[in-house]
Amino acid sequence: MPETLEGIRVLDLSRVLAGPWCAQCLGDLGAEVIKVERPGSGDDTRHWGPPFLQEESGSGPGESAYFLSANRGKRSVTVNLADPDGQQIVRELAARSDVLIENYRVGGLARYGLDYDSLHGFNPRLVYCSITGFGQTGPARTRPGYDFMIQAEGGIMSLTGEADDRPGGGPTKAGIAVSDLFAGMYAVQAVLAALLERERSGQGQYIDLALLDSTVATLSMMAVSSLITGASPPRVGNAHPHVVPYRLYPTTDRPMVVAVGNNAQFARLAAAIGLPDLASDPRFATNRDRLEHRDALDRLIEGQMRTRPFSHWQTALQAAKIPFAPVNSVLDALDLEQIRARGMRIDLPHVNGGTVPGPGNPIRLSRTPVRYRNAGPVLGGDTDSVLRDMLGKTPEEVERLRAAGSI
Secondary structure: OOOOOOOOEEEEOOOOOHHHHHHHHHHHOOOEEEEEEOOOOOOHHHHOOOOEEEOOEOOEOOEEHHHHHOOOOOEEEEOOOOOHHHHHHHHHHHHOOOEEEEOOOOOOOHHHOOOHHHHHOOOOOOEEEEEEOOOOOOOOOOOOOOHHHHHHHOOHHHHOOOOOOOOOOOOOOOOOOHHHHHHHHHHHHHHHHHHHHHHHHOOOOEEEEEHHHHHHHOOHHHHHHHHHHOOOOOOOOOOOOOOOOEEEEOOOOOOEEEEOOOHHHHHHHHHHOOOHHHHHOHHHOOHHHHHHOHHHHHHHHHHHHOOOOHHHHHHHHHHOOOOEEEOOOHHHHHOOHHHHHOOOEEEEEOOOOOEEEEEOOOOOOOOOOOOOOOOOOOOOOOHHHHHHHOOOOOHHHHHHHHHOOOO
8 A cells, every 4th residue: 555655755954853853744654754964963862862762972972762753764864064075965865855854044055055946956846845943034034943942932931831929830831842843743734735736836845934933823812812802811820711610620649630611511510529509600600700700610629629539530520521631641641541542652663673662643544544664763874875776876986975074
């Protein structure tokens, strides 16, 4: 059975997370992904540990869990972009590729003759995706951008965390690099759209994608609410700004999330926790009423939830068909029966032996399912084979390039 993107070749010149995440997702869908890295050091995230699958040593960088999380299924080629012969290798690879992904600073690849305008002449069908912190235009275009600072500047941190007047209050970043991941997923959409359009026009195109843009886009209902009211919403911690009751509640042994989305669910919740009169209390009749009297309602529900363990409320709320969830650790989540049943826990073979565990790709396609090849590559492990098989280089030419520091 053919893979969804079978026959598509992706040249991944990106590093850290947003670009590599995009390329990894395309690889899961069947694209061949060739990762171009710096000789000797490779992608920055190879060094971002511990933990390491393979520790760093004098002979080269290790393989961190961070690197392995965003580079499965790729082949690694080491090329010195500052070297003319190295630049020519990338041009030749781009001429034989369908997609190029890079996240250098604005204009960073132009000085090597590897920008879109330069490569378009070699390959008019090339889809060229540039991912930067702030985009290719605008007054901030030359600023570097990392996820943490984009979460702050893009508004997410103002919404995350407890209110300033509560213990531990203050802006907080998300527990994962959401701005990078948002950008990576938007980049996947953009690349697939450009490939689809290429089927009609026969032409590639340039994609300008920014972490800040992606982050602001995902503010979604909070952005619309703010623009309508003219006021930025406050942080509400583990509560919901627009729905009550919809928050984290303590039990005698572990916290749990209760998410009530309508009046019928609220009435069933009230009965399930032994406070049926709440449903007929005019203060809580509608969601608007419950929002207005949030503190009073939360005190009543919390007082009741604190009297019993999670297992008791799990049984009661499940019987009442109330949406709820325990607060799982990462290992708890990865060990869920549902996650295992859905194939979201994977183990991939590593070229040096053994396997690398991790989460799978959530895309489910009925005819052309996602397939996994191997774990993240060792640095430069595919340089010789790619230069030989794709570019027709002889063993002597490869050795000359290596001796000159081009690869």
